[in-house]
Amino acid sequence: MGVLQCNLSPSGMRSRRGSLDVSQRRTRSTISSFLLGKVVTRMAYCICLILIRLQPAIASDWIDEDTPEIFRTTTSFIDGTTYHLVMSDEFNVPNRTFADGDDPMWTALDKPDDDMSSAGGGSLHFYNSSTVTTTADGMMKIASVFKKTEWDRFDHVNKSYKHETRHFQSGMVQGWNKFCFTGGIVEVDVIMPGDPFIGGLWPAVWLLGNLGRATYEASTNNIWPWSYDVCDRKLQEAQEISKCNAQNHYGLNPHQGRGATEVDIVEVMTGDSNGPLPATVPPITLPYGDMTLQVAPGIPSNRPNSGKQPKRNTTLSDTGHTMFAAETWYDGLELQGNTSVNPFFYGTYLGETKPEEPVTRTKEQAFQADAVGSLHQLTRSHFEKPHTFRVEWQPGKGGRLDWFVKTYFEVINGTLTSIERDGKGHKWVKAFTIKDKSLSDLIGSQIPNEPSSLIFNTAISSTWGFPYDVPAYCKKCYDCDDPKCACSFYPGFCNMIKSNKTAMYIDSVRVYQSRYGGNHVGNNHSVGCDVPEYPSRDYIKGNEYKYARAPPFSTSDHGRPLQKIKNGGAKCKADSDCGGNVPAASSDNETSTARKLTSAPFGRGRCIPVGQRPRGLANTNGAKNVCSCTPGYTGPHCLAIDHIDDFPSAMANRLSKSLLDDFAHLKPTRFMIGMFGSLLLGLLIFLVHHAMNMRKREINSSMIETTPLVKPQFIMNDNSNTIVTGRSV
Numbered sequence: 142m143g144v145l146q147c148n149l150s151p152s153g154m155r156s157r158r159g160s161l162d163v164s165q166r167r168t169r170s171t172i173s174s175f176l177l178g179k180v181v182t183r184m185a186y187c188i189c190l191i192l193i194r195l196q197p198a199i200a201s202d203w204i205d206e207d208t209p210e211i212f213r214t215t216t217s218f219i220d221g222t223t224y225h226l227v228m229s230d231e232f233n234v235p236n237r238t239f240a241d242g243d244d245p246m247w248t249a250l251d252k253p254d255d256d257m258s259s260a261g262g263g264s265l266h267f268y269n270s271s272t273v274t275t276t277a278d279g280m281m282k283i284a285s286v287f288k289k290t291e292w293d294r295f296d297h298v299n300k301s302y303k304h305e306t307r308h309f310q311s312g313m314v315q316g317w318n319k320f321c322f323t324g325g326i327v328e329v330d331v332i333m334p335g336d337p338f339i340g341g342l343w344p345a346v347w348l349l350g351n352l353g354r355a356t357y358e359a360s361t362n363n364i365w366p367w368s369y370d371v372c373d374r375k376l377q378e379a380q381e382i383s384k385c386n387a388q389n390h391y392g393l394n395p396h397q398g399r400g401a402t403e404v405d406i407v408e409v410m411t412g413d414s415n416g417p418l419p420a421t422v423p424p425i426t427l428p429y430g431d432m433t434l435q436v437a438p439g440i441p442s443n444r445p446n447s448g449k450q451p452k453r454n455t456t457l458s459d460t461g462h463t464m465f466a467a468e469t470w471y472d473g474l475e476l477q478g479n480t481s482v483n484p485f486f487y488g489t490y491l492g493e494t495k496p497e498e499p500v501t502r503t504k505e506q507a508f509q510a511d512a513v514g515s516l517h518q519l520t521r522s523h524f525e526k527p528h529t530f531r532v533e534w535q536p537g538k539g540g541r542l543d544w545f546v547k548t549y550f551e552v553i554n555g556t557l558t559s560i561e562r563d564g565k566g567h568k569w570v571k572a573f574t575i576k577d578k579s580l581s582d583l584i585g586s587q588i589p590n591e592p593s594s595l596i597f598n599t600a601i602s603s604t605w606g607f608p609y610d611v612p613a614y615c616k617k618c619y620d621c622d623d624p625k626c627a628c629s630f631y632p633g634f635c636n637m638i639k640s641n642k643t644a645m646y647i648d649s650v651r652v653y654q655s656r657y658g659g660n661h662v663g664n665n666h667s668v669g670c671d672v673p674e675y676p677s678r679d680y681i682k683g684n685e686y687k688y689a690r691a692p693p694f695s696t697s698d699h700g701r702p703l704q705k706i707k708n709g710g711a712k713c714k715a716d717s718d719c720g721g722n723v724p725a726a727s728s729d730n731e732t733s734t735a736r737k738l739t740s741a742p743f744g745r746g747r748c749i750p751v752g753q754r755p756r757g758l759a760n761t762n763g764a765k766n767v768c769s770c771t772p773g774y775t776g777p778h779c780l781a782i783d784h785i786d787d788f789p790s791a792m793a794n795r796l797s798k799s800l801l802d803d804f805a806h807l808k809p810t811r812f813m814i815g816m817f818g819s820l821l822l823g824l825l826i827f828l829v830h831h832a833m834n835m836r837k838r839e840i841n842s843s844m845i846e847t848t849p850l851v852k853p854q855f856i857m858n859d860n861s862n863t864i865v866t867g868r869s870v
């Protein structure tokens with residue numbers, strides 16, 4: 142079927158208007174003809190756009206065509222209703238790439254991890270997109286390797302360039318500003334990287350609100366991890382987008398508190414604890430998975446001490462004096478199975494920044510953030526085969542967060558007991574629950590209600606799983622090729638990272654949502670990064686520098702945080718280099734995808750000579766042949782599905798409105814009405830007067846043009862003078 146195209150472009154309308162201007166000088170009905178023609182032209186153009194919109198689109202929604210039908214729905218373990226698949230990626234197509242501009246759903250970073258601040262530090266890796274790909278057995282692979290990266294950055298404090306070195310490379314994959322969702326069920330099948338009993342790697346699967354972008358500190362400063370829709374004048378400076386703000390600018394809703402809250406589906410600590418960790422109930426050993434909600438504002442005082450369980454009750458001495466005061470922490474947290482409250486991390490104080498830091502935060506902008514988290518026991522099997530982690534998220538006021546894992550149950554001493562074993566048990570168990578009441582009753586925060594995106598990464602940080610105390614003689618350095626640095630690593634770490642076999646594998650990721658808000662607590666579920674209730678696109682557009690890379694890595698970015706997706710153009714030798722060996726979808730099942738992908742004999746793409754490339758398809762490095770994608774597929778090698786975000790957008794709605802919509806709340810006074818009426822009357826009189834003058838000129842011009850020429854005559858008068866008459870005088 143052919144594709145409908147509109148030839149009535151704005152430029153076409155301008156040329157048509159020009160032809161009407163010519164006729165205006167030649168006819169007496171020019172004004173009415175011009176207005177009528179302009180209206181008809183615009184109507185035709187709008188009708189054409191509507192017809193295009195009604196055509197069967199050759200782009201896919203966010204569901205992977207390889208997702209089996211059995212996984213197109215799931216049942217909530219909390220409300221028992223059916224949830225429908227809204228996004229999935231099975232990673233079944235090998236050799237996909239995820240560098241900026243390669244994939245419409247994911248972006249793999251090429252930058253350092255900017256965590257040099259008062260709140261963190263110690264990153265030893267450089268994120269390189271080449272460490273992320275898909276394997277022949279259908280998994281996303283995020284490798285961690287021993288490979289040096291060096292660059293020079295400008296030190297704005299000392300006004301000089303500083304040489305930077307990272308000895309390790311790893312990967313971070315983000316869905317930021319591409320696929321976002323609010324509420325629903327997330328399931329991720331993952332194999333954790335490395336040896337579970339060697340500390341040093343920091344793998345994680347997590348969610349972050351779209352107003353912040355992970356590792357871009359300027360975007361998260363006083364944005365992360367706020368989830369607070371209360372006007373508190375004492376906290377207004379610390380929360381950049383506060384409910385106290387009558388006008389939040391950049392298309393944000395007035396009097397709405399916003400932020401970028403973090404939900405850690407699982408982040409892993411490896412190592413050998415030589416028995417149970419202190420203060421864990423029930424006893425937890427390394428390795429463990431951390432399941433956490435990071436939220437602000439946090440509890441300002443009387444907080445639990447790190448390394449100890451929160452004291453729920455005040456302890457009195459025999460004489461009635463207070464020995465240990467009760468500490469303030471969240472009530473109503475639910476833990477099951479081999480899961481303990483995390484006693485090692487209760488949150489972060491984001492204080493006043495130092496001059497050398499990449500962001501600025503004043504004393505008035507300092508604040509406490511809380512980590513409401515748990516530790517769940519992991520086993521060696523979690524590092525050898527895929528295991529499923531599941532989070533059910535009901536957003537906003539009255540909502541909740543529930544983490545689930547699979548386990549075995551056995552009767553021990555007459556009690557039904559959860560046994561972890563290989564973590565691939567046949568029964569789901571709810572590991573951890575946070576209800577909105579626990580947050581709102583204590584501090585006024587809420588379960589996240591922000592459109593959020595998924596992140597997969599493996600970090601290498603001296604603050605996570607590395608030796609805390611090293612001998613005084615030990616040189617604190619992190620180069621595996623320098624023998625003097627050996628004491629800064631756990632035994633076996635350098636051999637593990639040098640093996641080139643250390644990687645996290647994502648087998649699949651799926652997101653489900655409820656179609657009926659009445660079936661669950663909290664607010665309705667939605668898909669989109671810029672939903673009208675929680676807009677973000679205008680804000681990001683107005684602050685692009687916060688979400689973009691810094692020099693020297695930004696030289697090819699043209700100031701854009703995300704690059705345009707390449708539609709083919711990669712160098713190739715055969716169709717198989719362009720997905721020609723990957724069958725294109727041709728499903729007739731209406732429930733499989735909202736739009737149909739085109740079926741073609743050459744699969745997802747083909748390799749064509751440069752001279753035959755379609756318009757707009759750039760040549761790559763002087764290649765003789767380049768990839769050309771089948772409609773419905775994209776990426777430099779045509780291996781990615783061409784996902785399109787067509788969900789409601791606050792920015793699109795704003796741009797489609799009339800200019801007068803901005804005055805919706807204007808209350809005119811009698812004086813304003815009188816002035817407007819006078820101006821309108823004056824304009825009307827001017828137009829009538831102008832039209833009458835134009836009419837007179839046309840009549841005079843017409844009389845001149847129709848007066849016949851008269852042959853000159855020479856007449857002698859009585860005084861013998863010659864008189865010449867006629868038009869030729």
